[in-house]
Amino acid sequence: MVGITSYGAYIPRYRLNRKTIFAAMGWFNSATAGVARGEKAVANYDEDSITMAVAAALDCLKGCSRDKIGGFSLSSTTVPYLERQNAAICAAALALRTDIRTADFGASLKSGTTALIAACDAVRSRDIENFLVCAADSRQGKPGSSMEHTFGDGAAAFIVGRDDVIAELKGSYSTSNDIIDYRRTQEDRFIRGWEERWIRDEGYGKIIPEAISGLLQKYDLQIRDLAKVVISCPVGGALKGICKKLGIEPAQIQDNLINSVGDTGSALSLMMLVAALEEAKAGEKILLVGYGNGSDALFFEVTDQIEKARDRMGIKGHMDQKAELNNYAKYLVYRDLIPVDTGIRGEEAPPIRMSLLHREGNTLTALCGSRCTVCGTPQYPKQRVCINPDCGAIDQMEDYYFYEKIGRIKSFTGDSLAFSIDPPAMYGLIDFDEGGRLYLDITDCDLAALKVGTYVKMNLRRRYADKKRGIYAYFWKAVPTYEKNE
Numbered sequence: 001m002v003g004i005t006s007y008g009a010y011i012p013r014y015r016l017n018r019k020t021i022f023a024a025m026g027w028f029n030s031a032t033a034g035v036a037r038g039e040k041a042v043a044n045y046d047e048d049s050i051t052m053a054v055a056a057a058l059d060c061l062k063g064c065s066r067d068k069i070g071g072f073s074l075s076s077t078t079v080p081y082l083e084r085q086n087a088a089i090c091a092a093a094l095a096l097r098t099d100i101r102t103a104d105f106g107a108s109l110k111s112g113t114t115a116l117i118a119a120c121d122a123v124r125s126r127d128i129e130n131f132l133v134c135a136a137d138s139r140q141g142k143p144g145s146s147m148e149h150t151f152g153d154g155a156a157a158f159i160v161g162r163d164d165v166i167a168e169l170k171g172s173y174s175t176s177n178d179i180i181d182y183r184r185t186q187e188d189r190f191i192r193g194w195e196e197r198w199i200r201d202e203g204y205g206k207i208i209p210e211a212i213s214g215l216l217q218k219y220d221l222q223i224r225d226l227a228k229v230v231i232s233c234p235v236g237g238a239l240k241g242i243c244k245k246l247g248i249e250p251a252q253i254q255d256n257l258i259n260s261v262g263d264t265g266s267a268l269s270l271m272m273l274v275a276a277l278e279e280a281k282a283g284e285k286i287l288l289v290g291y292g293n294g295s296d297a298l299f300f301e302v303t304d305q306i307e308k309a310r311d312r313m314g315i316k317g318h319m320d321q322k323a324e325l326n327n328y329a330k331y332l333v334y335r336d337l338i339p340v341d342t343g344i345r346g347e348e349a350p351p352i353r354m355s356l357l358h359r360e361g362n363t364l365t366a367l368c369g370s371r372c373t374v375c376g377t378p379q380y381p382k383q384r385v386c387i388n389p390d391c392g393a394i395d396q397m398e399d400y401y402f403y404e405k406i407g408r409i410k411s412f413t414g415d416s417l418a419f420s421i422d423p424p425a426m427y428g429l430i431d432f433d434e435g436g437r438l439y440l441d442i443t444d445c446d447l448a449a450l451k452v453g454t455y456v457k458m459n460l461r462r463r464y465a466d467k468k469r470g471i472y473a474y475f476w477k478a479v480p481t482y483e484k485n486e
Contacts (some may be wrong), residue, residue, distance in 0.1 A: 002124045003168035003300060006159040006309055008060025009274045010052050011261055011318035014325040016040040018149045018276045024328040025144040025359060032146050038259030040152035042325055043138045045334040045421040046443060046461040049076040050086055050474065052155035053136040054093050054460045058404065059313045060132070060157035066094065069159070071101040071122060071131035075111040075266045078138050079104065080472045093460050093474065095366040095401055101128065105266075109182070109232070109292030111135070112156070112266045114478045116288075117296060119160040120169045130161040137265030141333060142190045150234060151191075152262015156270035163471070165259065166309050167277060167286065167300040173215035176294040177207050196235075204238035204291060209245050210292075211295035212287065219299060223247050228276045228283035230254040232269035232291045234262075260319065265290070275315040280306055323446075333421060346419035352471045362399075367455065367458060367476045369436065371400035378402070378436035390395075403458040403476055407432040414447040430478050441477045 022036035023439040043052065053074050072094075073085040081089075087102040101122075104112040119131035136155035141147025164259045167270035181199040182190050193199065208231060216223065223229075229252045236258075243253060254276045257268070264271055269290040276286055282304040290296040325331055333339045362368040371378030378400045386393045412428030419425070426442040440452070443461060456478035463473040 001165050001168050001303075003160065003165040003303075004158050004277070004304075005130070005161040005164050005166060006060050006062075006064055006312075006314050007166075007274045007277055007314065008056045008058070008062070008157040009271055009314050009318060010055035010059060010155040011041050011322075012043045012047060012052070012153050013314070013321060013323050014041045014044060015039040015322045015333055016089055016325045016328075019161065020326060020328055021149055025148075028144040029146075032144070032149055035146050035149040040262030041149070041154055041260075041264075041322075042331060042334065043153040044444060044461075045136070046463070046477070047153070048080055048462055048472075049078050049136040049138055049155075050080060050093075050472075051072070051460045051462060052089050052136040052138070052153065053157070056136065056155035056157040057090065057094055057132060057134050060159055061094070062312060064159060066096055068127040068130050069100060069132050071103075071119065072096060073103045073105055073115045073119065073131070073133050074107040075115045075133070075135040076137050077109065077111070077184070077265055078140075079105055079106060089365075089474070093403075095131075095362055095368065095403075108265050108294075110269070110290035110294065110296050111292070112170050112268075112270045113232075113288060113290030113296035113298060114174075116158065116160070116270070117172050117174070117298065119158075120172075123160050123162060130159055133158045133160060133270075135267040135270045139191055139263075139265050139268050140189065140337075143332070143337065145190075146196070147191055147193060150258065150263045152257075152264050154257075154261055154264040154271055155267050156274050158270065158273075164305050164308065165281070165303055166306045167302050170285075170299045170301055171215065171219045172296065172298045173211060173218050174294065175207065175211050175214065177208065178293060179203055180188055180294075200235050200241075202240040204233050204235055205241050205245075206240055207295050208233060208289055210314055211297040212246055212289060215287070215297040215299060221285075221299070223252075224249075225285055226252060226287045228252060228254050228280070228286045230269060230272045230276050230286060231256070231288070232272065233289075234258050234268065237470075257315075271315060271338045277302070277306065277309070278312075278314050278316055280333040282306055328458050330422075339482060342419055345417075352466055352469070352473055354471070355364045357473075362401075366401055367403040367438075368398035369400050369402055372396055373398055376435070378432065378434060380436055380438055402436060402438060403431065403460070405432045405434055405436075405458065406481070407438070407456050407458075407478065409442075409450065409452055409456060409478070410437070410452045411452065412442060412450055414450075428478075442480070443477045444479045450475065455481050
């Protein structure tokens with residue numbers, strides 16, 4: 001049996017009401033009033049596809065052994081690097097084994113479903129025991145466009161394996177079609193789209209039904225056999241037409257998250273699948289359909305192991321933790337779409353010593369410290385001599401990862417002098433419940449809401465971007481986790 005053994009998801013904290021966008025840009029394009037409904041998820045200034053993928057993977061890895069992961073893939077059309085493997089950055093941050101297969105999937109919105117099929121094939125061949133699949137996107141439409149309204153940010157992750165499968169892959173069917181709908185070259189910053197009716201009728205309206213019909217015929221299925229149909233189609237009119245054409249009942253259709261999160265690109269289909277699995281029951285059949293220059297259709301059957309995967313944040317948990325971003329100009333600054341005066345402190349960016357980053361290894365990428373094997377005291381960074389005054393053992397250390405630990409704020413500062421894209425800069429001392437203390441930046445919160453004793457979790461973030469030298473630096477920050485404080 002090959003299929004999904006665990007799932008996870010990530011949705012950024014900030015939500016931007018589409019009416020806020022229209023209030024700022026509707027004067028330029030009044031036609032966007034038709035899409036100015038609901039809200040979309042917006043990545044913080046220190047987030048990108050890599051950080052979101054790692055966050056989703058951490059959710060997916062709850063209760064799972066990282067040492068058993070033999071493969072990792074990242075699907076995205078918005079990776080920061082075109083020539084440096086983004087999947088390898090994620091794998092290092094997650095402290096996965098080094099003897100694993102890593103791969104980037106991109107250039108298509110169906111890269112998420114394609115990567116999921118590839119992972120299942122690798123596991124089925126027994127070449128790899130467990131494969132971690134992540135998809136994340138943070139696409140940008142031009143200000144004033146309908147795409148600016150509809151695009152949202154998010155990520156999803158799945159572990160594919162043979163043991164304790166919660167959703168068995170029964171089969172798949174794929175099509176390829178070089179339709180010109182959405183596109184972006186290496187020189188483009190914004191997504192380009194062809195005429196909307198063309199995309200709706202010739203794209204979604206024809207390609208998706210072809211893939212679904214092909215799968216149904218291949219496996220002798222009827223549409224009524226499916227409890228849920230997950231279709232990566234953010235266009236409401238096209239989705240209605242597909243359902244009518246194939247006889248899909250409204251109760252079968254999985255919510256496409258457009259009104260609450262937005263079109264998350266290559267991550268959309270997988271995020272919808274996470275939402276479907278959160279409500280799934282043993283024996284139910286789920287159809288997953290990805291779209292992008294063709295289509296992938298995958299057919300899963302839920303097993304009785306599904307109840308063991310209910311402790312994830314998933315889609316539900318992230319929906320409940322959100323904050324409104326009610327300032328359109330702030331959104332533009334987060335996206336680096338308008339220049340701002342960063343001041344003298346913000347202009348200075350010391351060069352990143354890449355050789356040092358490499359030598360420090362997982363100390364920086366995976367927040368790896370050490371723990372004394374004599375007294376059990378955790379410490380960061382790695383030490384040869386135990387800092388416990390009652391111990392002092394020498395060279396009796398083992399690796400200890402802080403990134404998956406929960407801590408509490410010991411002290412904190414809101415600094416209005418230090419440069420920050422989202423002032424004031426917040427940082428403080430974090431005491432971990434299992435021992436150890438770190439000095440970290442604090443993000444995804446308001447200064448007024450911070451308190452000593454607030455629980456925090458670790459989250460990989462983009463520390464800064466050295467665009468002059470083409471380097472993105474990542475490190476871990478503390479994010480308040482209010483559910484434990486309550």
